[in-house]
Amino acid sequence: MRTLTTRVKAILGVFVLAATAFVAVSVTQSGEAEAAGCLDSTNQHGFDLPSNSLRYPSSGYLRTTSRCQDINLRGNPWYDQNVRAIKVCFRTAGCQDRWTNVAGSSWYEIATNVKDGTDYYLRFYSYGKWSGGVAD
Numbered sequence: 001m002r003t004l005t006t007r008v009k010a011i012l013g014v015f016v017l018a019a020t021a022f023v024a025v026s027v028t029q030s031g032e033a034e035a036a037g038c039l040d041s042t043n044q045h046g047f048d049l050p051s052n053s054l055r056y057p058s059s060g061y062l063r064t065t066s067r068c069q070d071i072n073l074r075g076n077p078w079y080d081q082n083v084r085a086i087k088v089c090f091r092t093a094g095c096q097d098r099w100t101n102v103a104g105s106s107w108y109e110i111a112t113n114v115k116d117g118t119d120y121y122l123r124f125y126s127y128g129k130w131s132g133g134v135a136d
Contacts, residue, residue: 038068061119085125
């Protein structure tokens, strides 16, 4: 009887893992489709970080739009060799715990599931001139 119970548990575990994997794939695919609309040129804006600053914008805040659920960031191709550690700081919730390394002109999702109309700024780990783009 004990062997039968163990086999039943093992079989149920396989079904649960398979179902979880299917859901994860579905979420990723819909997220990619949404990101493609979010990252189109009408929703992007470029920025330049001065070499003596750790914050963009230097004062005030950026505000998320209804076009994206996430805050996405990429570097300017001229800075492909310049990896920067960046995190998002929210007006009401403070800064993220983790840093995201951004290198080159690929898009990086640096904050997820952010509500529309949320005020934030970008916090850089180290000084140095940098140029990039943000889609929010």
